[in-house]
Structures are given as structure tokens and as C-alpha cells.
Amino acid sequence: MRRTIAILLLATWLSPPAAQAQGRLNVITTTEDLAAIAREVGGDRITVESLAKGYQDPHFVEAKPSFILKLQKADVLIAVGRDLEIGWLPPLTTQSRNAKIQPGGSGYLDASLTAQVLELPQGQITRAMGDVHPLGNPHYWLDPENGKRIAKAIADKFAEQRAADRPYFEQRLATFVSRLDEAEKRWLATMAPFKGTKVVTYHRSFPNFAERFGLDIVGYVEPRPGIPPTPQHTLDLIAEMKRLNVKLVLVEPYFDLKTPNSIGRATGAEVLVVPPSVGGEKEASDYIALFDYDINLLVTAIKKAGAR
């Protein structure tokens, strides 16, 4: 009798599987790009929600009290890092009093740690003059190679939290990487004829994208990352664009089009709103769809503008 009870207890303890017993991993990300990649890797073993929306400037997100509640219940917090969220996230994580998701905590992941980050600062690190990229360019997710690195880091973090589900996360990671590999080949082939196309962008959101797909970014509407356009900088930019015959200005969806449009009128360049994030446009509904959308938009505009 006692032996039967012991076996029954053991059976109860062993099944259902540990993951099921623990419930789904509750994942919060700062951006929709990270949420999209987490979804690919986590499948039905996680729930995931992004704090920022893809149509918002990720540097300047309104810190809502509801975010604190979400962070209180989170098992994992994934951030872009490199100070992208410095203006809004730290007070929220502190106020959540959730030890797991504080920087350095077991449930915290800074996705930039394994990514290739461009524009690393030389010498002393400072946010002087309002530059919002003091630790290198934080828009590194716009290179599918970094997408793979982020996915791997996320799979490792999930497996740390749910050891029993490691094979599941690794399988999902492998599937995502192979889909991304295939898509990347297609994107590179589509962009190849337009290699070296000169563009101007509003903010420094696209250096990783430009490096991967062969665009030549020759200037920015912002004088420095996070600093609004000034009349003198705009005049200098117009002169430079005329000199180099630049026919495209890429603008993130959350910036005012007034200055870009005046630059377009002065230079004959087309102003193109290009979402740098999943959810920045309805069609950019996941990580692969974001590149599909942006590349299609760019190629159509380059052909139309005869920008090469």
C-alpha cells in the first residue's frame, strides 16, 4: 500500500511535464522586434508582449503605470540595450520590484551583448550634447545576421529558465534561422542591383541595414542622434545632397515630415517613410515581414527615382 502511494506520488510529481506545471514563460520585451523574435523561438511555451509599439520612437516611450504591472509578473525581460531604453525603462524595472528582471538578474537579457553593434564610440563615453547613441548604434536588429544572434541569445535565456524545454527552444531556433537564411539570400539578390545607392536618413536607424544590403548613407536630417534638425544643418545637408545627387530620404514613421519634405523640394529627392520596426506598418507583422516590406518599398522607390 505504502509502495503504491509512493509510486502514485512519484508519477504525479513527474507528470505533467515541468514546463506545463510551471506554466508558460511570461516574457516582456521593450520593442516589437524583440517580441517577434522571442515568439519565433518561444512558440507556445511563452507569452510575450512588447512595451513599446513599433510605430513609436523606441528612444522616447511614454512610461505608463501599466508597464510596471506587466514587469512585476514577468519571468524574462528582453531589452535592446546600448542605452536605447535609458530614458524610460530603468524607473519601470526599479518600481516593479521584480528582482529577476533587474539588469544582471536571471531573467534579464540585454540582446546587444551578442550582436554586432556599429558606431562604437571612440574614447570617453558621454551623452553630452544629447546624443542618444552613446554606447554604439542600438538599431542593430535591422541586420538579419543580428536577428540570428538575438534569436540564439533568447533561446539560451529561455532554456536557462525552463531547462525541460531546451530541445523545444533549440528546434524552434533552428527552424527560424533556416527560414531567415533563405529570406536573406532573397533580400540580398533583390538589393544587389542597387548596391551603392546614396540615401539620407532622418535618424541613424539604418546603419546595420545599409551595411548588409549595400546602401550608402551620406547624411542625416538630425544633426546628431536625438537632436532635432537645425536650419544650418538642413542647408548643409541640401548642398551635400545636390553635390552627390542623392534622390532618397528615408524617414522613420514617428518623425515630423516638415523638414524632410522641404529637403525633398530643394533637392528633388523622394521622401520615403520606412519603418525600422515590426509593427511600424501593418504589413511588417513579424521579423521577416519587416525586411520584406522595407526592401520592397526601397527597391520600388529607387527604381522610380532613378536613384542609382
Ligand SMILES: [Zn+2]
Ligand atoms: Zn537611435
